[in-house]
Amino acid sequence: MQKGNDYLRLKAELAMDRNLLDALLEKNRRATERPSVAFEDEFAWAAVGYTIHNIYCLFENYFLRISKFFENGLDPSSWHVQLVERMTLDIPSIRPALFNRAFATRIDELRRFRHAFRNLYQTELDPLRVRKLNDTIPASVSDFTAFHERYLVALDLLAKEVGS
Secondary structure, X not given: OOXXXXXXXXXXXXXXXXXXXXXXXXXXXXXXXXXXXXXXXXXXXXXHHHHHHHHHHHHHHHHHHHHXXXXXXXXXXXXXXXXXXXXXXXXXXXXXXXXXXXXXXXXXXXXXXXXXXXXXXXXOOOHHHHHHHHHHHHHHHHHHHHHHHHHHHXXXXXXXXXXX
């Protein structure tokens, strides 16, 4: 059974992840502004893809913290997909949803890109796909931040309910 202090620890871990996101977003901005990106240089776009990959990995780590804290039961064969879906679940008396289905769809697009990016040895990098996805990053991070802030408030309420 979780205690109030456990919720506060989770809250601190999630806040730490959110703070790391700022540095990743800055790296994404710098990679995107490189002059070679404008010239469709595959390696420049690979650098942008790398930052997108890292941003998604941070999101996934954040989601794992929540899942392990509350449920801890992901199917090993499909846990990446399940994890995003789980974050949309409002589980009464256990935890609220982190975000809605619309945001899950956007995050899942990042997940699929991350998977493809990790397996690029099988195909060529598509700069147009990277550019289109990269254009969504600032709004995704902004929306995630709003969901994060609401979730921290919900964790405070849960911590008060269970006490220390």
